[in-house]
Amino acid sequence: xxxxxxxxxKAPCRFCGVGCGVLVGVENGKAVAVKGDPKSPVxxxxxxxxxxxxxxxxxxxxxxxxxxVRKNGKLVETSMDEALTLIASKMQxxxxxxxxxxxxxxxxxxxxxxxxxxxSKLFKGCIGTNNVEANARLCMASAVTGFMTSFGIDExxxxxxxxxxxxxxxxxxxxxAEMHPVLFSRMLDQRQKRDxxxxxxxxxxxxxSMAADKSILxxxxxxxxxxxxxxxxxxxxxxxxxxxxxxYCNFSKGLTDMGYGLEDKYSFNDKPEKINxxxxxxFLEDYTPEKVEKISxxxxxxxxxxxxxxxxxxxxxxxxxxxxxxxxxxxxxxxNLVYNIHLLTGKIxxxxxxxxxxxxxxxxxxxxxxxxxxxxxxxxxxxNNKKHREFAxxxxxxxxxxxxxxxxxxxxxxFRALDRGDIRFMWIQVTNPMVTMxxxxxxxxxxxxxxxxIVVSDIYPTPTTDIADVILPSAMWVEREGMFGNSERxxxxxxxxxxxxxxxxxxxxxxxxxxxKMGFEKQFYYKEETHVEEIYNEYRKHHDNKKHNLAPLQVLxxxxxxxxxxxxGKPTKWRFNAKYDPACDNGKxxxxxxxxxxxxxxxxxxxxxxxxxxxxxxxxxxxxxxxVEHWHTGSMTRRIPVLxxxxxxxxxxxxxxxAKRMQIKNxxxxxxxxxxxxxxxPASINERGVPAPMQVFVPFFDENKLINNITLDSFCPxxxxxxxxxxxxxVEKA
Ligand code: SF4
Numbered sequence: 001x002x003x004x005x006x007x008x009x010k011a012p013c014r015f016c017g018v019g020c021g022v023l024v025g026v027e028n029g030k031a032v033a034v035k036g037d038p039k040s041p042v043x044x045x046x047x048x049x050x051x052x053x054x055x056x057x058x059x060x061x062x063x064x065x066x067x068x069v070r071k072n073g074k075l076v077e078t079s080m081d082e083a084l085t086l087i088a089s090k091m092q093x094x095x096x097x098x099x100x101x102x103x104x105x106x107x108x109x110x111x112x113x114x115x116x117x118x119x120s121k122l123f124k125g126c127i128g129t130n131n132v133e134a135n136a137r138l139c140m141a142s143a144v145t146g147f148m149t150s151f152g153i154d155e156x157x158x159x160x161x162x163x164x165x166x167x168x169x170x171x172x173x174x175x176x177a178e179m180h181p182v183l184f185s186r187m188l189d190q191r192q193k194r195d196x197x198x199x200x201x202x203x204x205x206x207x208x209s210m211a212a213d214k215s216i217l218x219x220x221x222x223x224x225x226x227x228x229x230x231x232x233x234x235x236x237x238x239x240x241x242x243x244x245x246x247x248y249c250n251f252s253k254g255l256t257d258m259g260y261g262l263e264d265k266y267s268f269n270d271k272p273e274k275i276n277x278x279x280x281x282x283f284l285e286d287y288t289p290e291k292v293e294k295i296s297x298x299x300x301x302x303x304x305x306x307x308x309x310x311x312x313x314x315x316x317x318x319x320x321x322x323x324x325x326x327x328x329x330x331x332x333x334x335x336n337l338v339y340n341i342h343l344l345t346g347k348i349x350x351x352x353x354x355x356x357x358x359x360x361x362x363x364x365x366x367x368x369x370x371x372x373x374x375x376x377x378x379x380x381x382x383x384n385n386k387k388h389r390e391f392a393x394x395x396x397x398x399x400x401x402x403x404x405x406x407x408x409x410x411x412x413x414x415f416r417a418l419d420r421g422d423i424r425f426m427w428i429q430v431t432n433p434m435v436t437m438x439x440x441x442x443x444x445x446x447x448x449x450x451x452x453x454i455v456v457s458d459i460y461p462t463p464t465t466d467i468a469d470v471i472l473p474s475a476m477w478v479e480r481e482g483m484f485g486n487s488e489r490x491x492x493x494x495x496x497x498x499x500x501x502x503x504x505x506x507x508x509x510x511x512x513x514x515x516x517k518m519g520f521e522k523q524f525y526y527k528e529e530t531h532v533e534e535i536y537n538e539y540r541k542h543h544d545n546k547k548h549n550l551a552p553l554q555v556l557x558x559x560x561x562x563x564x565x566x567x568x569g570k571p572t573k574w575r576f577n578a579k580y581d582p583a584c585d586n587g588k589x590x591x592x593x594x595x596x597x598x599x600x601x602x603x604x605x606x607x608x609x610x611x612x613x614x615x616x617x618x619x620x621x622x623x624x625x626x627x628v629e630h631w632h633t634g635s636m637t638r639r640i641p642v643l644x645x646x647x648x649x650x651x652x653x654x655x656x657x658x659a660k661r662m663q664i665k666n667x668x669x670x671x672x673x674x675x676x677x678x679x680x681x682p683a684s685i686n687e688r689g690v691p692a693p694m695q696v697f698v699p700f701f702d703e704n705k706l707i708n709n710i711t712l713d714s715f716c717p718x719x720x721x722x723x724x725x726x727x728x729x730x731v732e733k734a
């Protein structure tokens with residue numbers, strides 16, 4: 001397009017949790033170009049390949065434009081009104097026959113804030129079931145439980161500006177060069193200007209390792225032991241910030257040997273117990289660098305090196321992580337352990353000293369964590385707290401008794417319940433679980449059973465629409481109005497810039513229409529032209545306090561997003577530090593106000609092995625993840641020709657020594673077998689990434705090569721987040 005004639009409008013990018021500000025160029029009613037918004041403090045005008053090509057994903061030739069209903073096994077077109085009426089009546093019928101906990105909604109960290117809010121209000125407030133979950137359970141639930149257990153309140157204390165202040169960046173299993181490329185560029189930019197170091201601590205050599213100053217490889221799951229060894233070294237060398245720890249920290253331990261969630265019905269209650277510093281110090285005796293070298297494969301020298309970075313009083317340290325730590329059968333623990341390091345050294349809540357958990361999706365924070373679209377959550381608080389239920393019910397204009405005090409099913413359990421028949425109706429929006437669920441064969445077969453009714457709202461046909469009884473065409477991104485909230489607590493608004501194709505409708509409005517048809521007109525009083533503003537204004541009431549206040553809509557419209565807590569017309573960049581955070585009110589320099597006594601918790605968390613470890617029959621580790629070209633399951637980015645050509649299909653990365661031993665060359669077919677099944681993929685040797693010996697890596701973006709058919713559905717018993725990074729696999733030349 002000729003850039004001159006374009007009408008440029010601002011939006012957050014929708015292709016990852018970094019939340020870059022972009023300008024979308026519109027010409028003749030079509031979004032035709034994207035550039036980085038120079039005014040955005042997130043990306044300062046830069047984008048990655050996904051961002052620059054994002055608008056092309058709106059115009060794939062197989063866009064869904066009409067609602068489809070399955071009749072006698074065949075999908076037939078219908079009108080939107082008929083489809084929405086059918087959904088409402090099917091839900092009512094299911095509730096009548098099987099009870100309200102037989103209906104469910106499964107959404108996404110790509111839900112806008114109004115989407116998630118409407119879903120939560122309809123299901124939790126009006127229908128009265130806590131069967132609300134989102135795919136963010138699969139990517140950041142361990143970060144949430146990490147925050148909650150260590151600080152009593154969710155989301156990072158720092159912000160992206162920490163990058164401009166830190167001297168050392170330690171990446172914990174975080175391939176930022178591909179997963180958070182623009183943030184990684186900000187780090188590299190700092191290294192051009194100042195003396196900063198990037199340390200890549202990972203199980204596989206990636207583009208991030210290549211760019212880092214030091215790459216340290218560890219054996220899967222042993223990050224637990226290494227983090228404890230770093231704490232050991234900090235204390236042994238006198239690097240602990242004693243006054244900080246005494247003033248602002250408690251010590252606790254919880255249950256151990258808590259299983260891996262492999263049973264069908266799973267409940268777990270962590271029982272924290274207070275301990276003292278001496279107990280903690282004694283516990284760490286098992287984690288000397290020399291002992292941990294044997295568990296982790298990391299040399300004692302490298303463990304001491306990492307500890308020295310954290311311990312050096314003259315260095316500011318930022319730790320960053322994402323799926324490597326969260327998709328972990330002890331995901332909550334490893335989050336706690338990295339906080340331990342920052343708390344012991346007092347390197348927290350100030351510019352450059354920052355434990356920073358990144359999210360993958362554009363609104364995993366804004367929608368899933370803040371609106372609270374998880375079974376146990378409410379926008380402000382949790383369902384098992386009576387006061388929180390009453391508070392939400394008042395804003396939702398429903399009786400408080402409507403909100404069930406018990407969390408129901410987290411994501412894996414929700415799909416198990418669908419398989420068993422305890423759930424009969426599921427509405428899936430903005431996500432593709434028939435590509436992403438671990439141990440997928442079971443959940444696909446379960447969803448296809450007789451007597452299940454599945455509604456899928458999406459923009460393209462996917463393996464998930466394949467199992468749908470009703471498919472609703474959704475409006476995508478700037479075809480509708482909404483907000484996302486990124487990893488640094490920044491809420492960003494975008495307006496509708498172009499019309500959605502055919503009968504496509506925003507997910508929010510689909511929910512509002514169905515709610516009205518179910519008889520909840522009073523609660524869903526919103527008008528079509530103004531519903532986003534009405535919903536946002538109502539939603540803000542849930543967070544009307546100094547700890548979480550959200551900026552008014554006009555502020556979001558006038559700025560490239562705004563961080564919360566937004567207090568006295570200003571964003572809060574560093575929480576819990578009285579210098580920056582107006583919510584600190586106990587007269588001390590630091591106030592961890594998520595906990596009743598204002599103190600953060602240093603947790604005693606041991607090393608425990610993974611749920612399934614390699615053995616004689618399945619001797620390799622299987623690790624899965626993403627690539628820079630594709631957004632998650634590729635349903636949008638694979639329709640962008642340049643990205644599809646750059647990364648057309650999935651592959652299996654092998655260590656060159658393993659490949660040589662098995663006489664496998666680049667491109668040869670390789671058979672992977674786990675206890676769940678088999679898959680054949682072309683070999684990739686010394687290309688994008690290089691796994692350590694006896695490990696393989698497979699990206700999950702390719703719907704024609706479903707690696708999740710063979711992954712394991714074990715999860716962290718506290719966060720319920722599955723471990724996609726580790727299971728045992730046999731590797732053979734096919
Ligand atoms: Fe979009 Fe993420 Fe790339 Fe930024 S880094 S342009 S938010 S995909």
